[in-house]
Amino acid sequence: MLAEAGLAALWFAAALALLQLVLAGLGVWRSAKPALAHDVSTAEIMAAVRPVAVVQGALALAAMLLLIWVFARSDMSVLLVAQNSHSDKPMLYKVAGAWGNHEGSMLLWVTILGVAGAAVALLERSLDRRTLIATLGAQAAIALGFYAFLLFSSNPFARLNPAPADGNGLNPLLQDPGLAFHPPTLYIGYVGISIAFSFAVGAMITRDVGPAFARAMRPWVLGAWIFLTLGITAGSYWAYYELGWGGWWFWDPVENASLMPWLAATALLHSVSVLATRDGLRAWTLMLAVVAFSMSMLGTFLVRSGILTSVHAFAVDPTRGSFILALLAIYIGGALLLFALRVGTVKQGNTFDFVSREGALIANNLLLTVILGIVLIGTLYPIVAAGFGTQLSVGAPFFDKAAGPVALALVAVMAAGPMLRWRRDTAEAVLKRMTLPVAVTGIVLILVAMLGHVAVLPLLGLALAAGLAVASVAPLWMRNLRRTPLFTYGMVLAHLGIAVSLAGMACDTAFTQATLVAARVGVAQRVGPFTVTLDGIKPVIGPNWSALEARLSVRRGETGSVFYLRPQSRFFANPVTVTSESAIATRWDGQLYTVLGEPDGTGRWQLRLWWKPFVTLIWFGGALVALGGALSLLGRLLRARQGKLREGSA
Amino acid sequence: MTRPLIWVPFLGAIALFAVIAWGLFRPADRVIHSALVGQKLPAFTLPPIVPGKPGLSTAAFATGKPRLLNVFASWCIPCIAEAPQLLKLQQAGVEIDAVAIRDTPAAIADFLARNGDPYRAIGDDQASAVQLALGSAGVPETFVIDGQGRIVQQHVGDIREEEVPGLIAAVRNAR
Numbered sequence: 081m082l083a084e085a086g087l088a089a090l091w092f093a094a095a096l097a098l099l100q101l102v103l104a105g106l107g108v109w110r111s112a113k114p115a116l117a118h119d120v121s122t123a124e125i126m127a128a129v130r131p132v133a134v135v136q137g138a139l140a141l142a143a144m145l146l147l148i149w150v151f152a153r154s155d156m157s158v159l160l161v162a163q164n165s166h167s168d169k170p171m172l173y174k175v176a177g178a179w180g181n182h183e184g185s186m187l188l189w190v191t192i193l194g195v196a197g198a199a200v201a202l203l204e205r206s207l208d209r210r211t212l213i214a215t216l217g218a219q220a221a222i223a224l225g226f227y228a229f230l231l232f233s234s235n236p237f238a239r240l241n242p243a244p245a246d247g248n249g250l251n252p253l254l255q256d257p258g259l260a261f262h263p264p265t266l267y268i269g270y271v272g273i274s275i276a277f278s279f280a281v282g283a284m285i286t287r288d289v290g291p292a293f294a295r296a297m298r299p300w301v302l303g304a305w306i307f308l309t310l311g312i313t314a315g316s317y318w319a320y321y322e323l324g325w326g327g328w329w330f331w332d333p334v335e336n337a338s339l340m341p342w343l344a345a346t347a348l349l350h351s352v353s354v355l356a357t358r359d360g361l362r363a364w365t366l367m368l369a370v371v372a373f374s375m376s377m378l379g380t381f382l383v384r385s386g387i388l389t390s391v392h393a394f395a396v397d398p399t400r401g402s403f404i405l406a407l408l409a410i411y412i413g414g415a416l417l418l419f420a421l422r423v424g425t426v427k428q429g430n431t432f433d434f435v436s437r438e439g440a441l442i443a444n445n446l447l448l449t450v451i452l453g454i455v456l457i458g459t460l461y462p463i464v465a466a467g468f469g470t471q472l473s474v475g476a477p478f479f480d481k482a483a484g485p486v487a488l489a490l491v492a493v494m495a496a497g498p499m500l501r502w503r504r505d506t507a508e509a510v511l512k513r514m515t516l517p518v519a520v521t522g523i524v525l526i527l528v529a530m531l532g533h534v535a536v537l538p539l540l541g542l543a544l545a546a547g548l549a550v551a552s553v554a555p556l557w558m559r560n561l562r563r564t565p566l567f568t569y570g571m572v573l574a575h576l577g578i579a580v581s582l583a584g585m586a587c588d589t590a591f592t593q594a595t596l597v598a599a600r601v602g603v604a605q606r607v608g609p610f611t612v613t614l615d616g617i618k619p620v621i622g623p624n625w626s627a628l629e630a631r632l633s634v635r636r637g638e639t640g641s642v643f644y645l646r647p648q649s650r651f652f653a654n655p656v657t658v659t660s661e662s663a664i665a666t667r668w669d670g671q672l673y674t675v676l677g678e679p680d681g682t683g684r685w686q687l688r689l690w691w692k693p694f695v696t697l698i699w700f701g702g703a704l705v706a707l708g709g710a711l712s713l714l715g716r717l718l719r720a721r722q723g724k725l726r727e728g729s730a
Numbered sequence: 731m732t733r734p735l736i737w738v739p740f741l742g743a744i745a746l747f748a749v750i751a752w753g754l755f756r757p758a759d760r761v762i763h764s765a766l767v768g769q770k771l772p773a774f775t776l777p778p779i780v781p782g783k784p785g786l787s788t789a790a791f792a793t794g795k796p797r798l799l800n801v802f803a804s805w806c807i808p809c810i811a812e813a814p815q816l817l818k819l820q821q822a823g824v825e826i827d828a829v830a831i832r833d834t835p836a837a838i839a840d841f842l843a844r845n846g847d848p849y850r851a852i853g854d855d856q857a858s859a860v861q862l863a864l865g866s867a868g869v870p871e872t873f874v875i876d877g878q879g880r881i882v883q884q885h886v887g888d889i890r891e892e893e894v895p896g897l898i899a900a901v902r903n904a905r
Contacts, residue, residue: 367739370739371739374743401754402751402755405747409747412743412747413740413743413744413747416740416743417740419736419739419740420736420739423736424736460746463749463750463752463753464749464753466753678857
């Protein structure tokens with residue numbers, strides 16, 4: 081019954097999305113006709129769009145909740161549950177199992193899309209009414225396509241007859257509390273960007289692009305961007321401790337799929353500021369909004385179609401792949417076509433000098449776009465190469481070499497940007513304001529270079545991180561801190577977070593010490609400041625795995641107290657997988673990362689040991705960036721509220 | 731922005747979709763072209779895993795008689811699915827040697843009792859060392875070895891009914 085109710089909710093939501101699209105289209109069309117614009121029925125049609133959007137979002141949410149319920153009850157008569165869950169699993173993974181598969185994750189995708197549309201319908205008050213209706217129409221058009229995809233090719237509520245007793249289970253790598261929450265976080269970011277896309281489409285339809293539009297769009301972009309930042313940061317940490325390779329970013333297609341929307345959204349965030357404050361960059365902002373969500377959809381497609389994964393991963397399903405591809409072509413191609421047709425009629429915004437805050441933000445946008453282009457080309461190149469008969473994968477060497485220098489240039493622009501004045505500034509004045517950060521950069525550069533043996537990129541990275549850290553707090557310098565608006569604090573914190581994260585990345589690349597040893601019980605190994613001794617190996621039994629666990633006694637320096645680390649090599653029976661459970665000791669100045677490998681048959685065990693100074697800064701910085709985003713969002717919302725109150729009292 | 735430039739993003743997107751659609755519909759080549767094809771088998775010696783059946787070493791090959799080398803495990807479901815095909819190959823006169831991956835004597839004896847025993851010899855590969863040396867990434871995989879002990883062909887995945895005649899021919903031709 082529950083499954084049928086979920087399916088019915090999905091069908092009703094799809095029908096309402098169609099209604100929403102038709103009503104919005106009709107309303108916008110009628111209001112553009114002088115004869116019909118002031119007609120009563122035009123107003124009535126427009127008034128109906130908001131409630132329809134709200135109910136559509138509620139129905140999608142109901143379908144998702146019903147799917148979660150079916151998973152929680154382990155109803156094995158539902159095909160999806162039988163394939164992806166097991167009646168003995170802990171409740172957390174039963175619930176997470178609802179989105180740990182193709183159909184469920186696509187349902188989560190449209191649910192967030194529907195709920196985001198409902199949120200716009202309920203909360204958005206500052207946008208021009210016609211543009212808002214057009215925006216909700218665009219949101220409905222996207223939702224309709226993905227409802228069709230679910231209902232016609234990926235029904236999550238399909239029944240299985242007869243029902244099996246237990247179910248298949250979930251990939252052991254995914255049975256991790258971190259991963260239970262990682263996809264929803266990232267999806268809120270991915271799909272939240274759809275609002276920026278719909279805003280842009282709505283504005284292109286009504287030709288209403290200006291500061292008011294940008295101010296209305298900014299909180300939504302910020303909100304989605306915060307979740308994307310959190311999702312990427314958490315995903316990076318998960319890969320770091322769960323995969324046991326000691327790395328925190330692998331330039332894997334799935335990772336790139338989340339990085340590309342983030343790069344575009346970051347650029348959008350900054351260009352929206354120019355549009356809101358100075359009424360510049362109109363066409364460019366629209367373009368970025370379209371690109372940001374296009375990257376989200378492309379990311380979803382690349383991951384879900386399996387087109388980029390290896391032969392041994394999952395099967396490519398051409399029906400589903402071509403369905404999503406067709407949707408993408410319609411939405412992205414349609415939006416870009418609309419852009420090409422309409423952008424000529426969007427009035428040019430204000431102009432400005434090259435040396436100005438706007439100029440720096442344009443440089444920021446261009447550099448982010450270049451990085452985005454590099455990542456996109458690197459990610460898609462294997463498909464193109466396969467067309468010419470070459471099997472290849474593009475890995476870290478390409479991305480590091482190509483994107484690294486651009487990213488460092490971006491950091492330099494980032495340091496200077498907030499110190500520039502809007503509209504017009506002089507190079508001399510800027511250089512004067514930049515004295516301290518430039519000096520700090522120079523000093524750190526010289527100090528680290530004196531250490532020798534540090535490669536160029538991490539060396540520049542460390543120096544620029546130090547300079548950026550100083551420059552990013554500069555906007556607070558000599559200001560009344562209590563009167564500084566919250567969103568300025570947000571910017572300071574986010575930029576500081578980038579500096580902190582960059583410092584972590586550079587430290588990890590420059591100073592990590594790694595050893596791979598065949599360790600005998602009782603023999604000490606040295607890595608960084610630590611002495612690590614293998615005490616022994618013992619078998620451990622878990623709920624659905626068995627493992628060999630090493631006990632390592634670790635001492636820092638000659639006098640430090642001894643502590644123990646217990647890395648495991650886990651063997652899962654179904655499906656057969658061996659995973660390394662790394663053991664990590666976190667200290668204020670870095671992490672000791674240990675992984676247990678294979679025995680060599682003569683009583684020695686392979687041990688991988690890493691001492692990674694300040695590696696934790698990478699994720700701490702990421703969290704700071706997200707927190708900065710949250711402060712900005714709060715600051716903008718408070719400011720908007722105050723503005724409204726003032727209007728009301730005047 | 732000038733007129734023609736406005737169309738660049740749209741045309742770029744169209745090109746991008748063309749490339750992806752091409753990647754999606756191009757008949758994918760799922761065959762693994764091992765670099766080891768045409769090479770001698772790597773040298774190995776594996777102990778027996780079940781009583782009454784010899785273990786396996788490189789010396790057993792290069793005897794002038796071509797044969798199949800089957801990489802399998804008792805815990806592998808597709809290996810059960812391909813067992814009848816292996817029996818057919820054996821009845822057709824093809825000699826089959828095997829490497830058992832990360833397995834136990836009891837489980838292998840049980841597997842053979844249930845699914846039939848097409849093997850002349852089974853080597854015990856506890857650490858997947860020989861499997862990796864052969865360039866095999868999973869179970870089951872089957873190698874056609876010629877009379878000089880060279881790898882002629884690598885078959886990834888379970889052997890299907892319709893693939894049996896092709897394999898018989900491959901063994902015949904591998905003099």
